[in-house]
Amino acid sequence: MQRQQIQPYLLVLGLALTLSSCFTEPNYSNVPEISFDRVDRYTIEGGQGVGRSRRDSVIVVINFKDGDGNLGNDIPISKPDSARYASNGGWGNYRIRxxxxxxxxxxxxxxxxxxxxxxxxxxxxxxxxxxxGPLEFDQIFQYGNSFQIYPTKFQIQIRDRDLNESNVIETDTVWLPYPR
Structure with missing residues (x-):
């Protein structure tokens, strides 16, 4: 009787060990790598009051891979970290042009x-x-009283806490308002 009670536990333990041995950690470079996923544009209609004019919300989605997982910073960023980024190119850990x-x-x-x-x-x-995984960035473009619509695209780059810079990617084109 005791043997029958132990067998299910051994089966579960054996299954768990088998599944855990199937997972191997990816072998990515410690220099981040990014790829373009998509860019979405949503028009937000205007409302009542100041600052409630019609605007476009743009969401850029990229995918990242990093071998040592040192992407991003504590927010708000510390003064020493901010100074380190500033003295090495003048941009933070995310650059969008x-x-x-x-x-x-x-x-x-x-x-x-x-x-x-x-x-x-x-x-x-x-x-x-x-x-x-994915990384999203959103930005607002105001229509204002006088504007013109232009085809627009973005170039994006990230870097890790060791200041290793990723490749540069470019988005698809979206049409956005700019003040005249």
């Missing part, structure tokens, strides 16, 4: 809101090791 089509050529539009960007620690509270 905006380009709009003018006279059949994409021209960079330096937006103040994109000057220094940070995303949170993507592996906070987890053991160090390979990580992968």
């Amino acid at each position: 905006t380009f709009r089509l003018i006279n059949r050529q994409y021209v960079e539009v330096p937006l103040t809101v994109n000057r220094t960007l940070y995303f949170p620690d993507l592996a906070k509270g987890k053991p160090s090791g390979a990580i992968e």
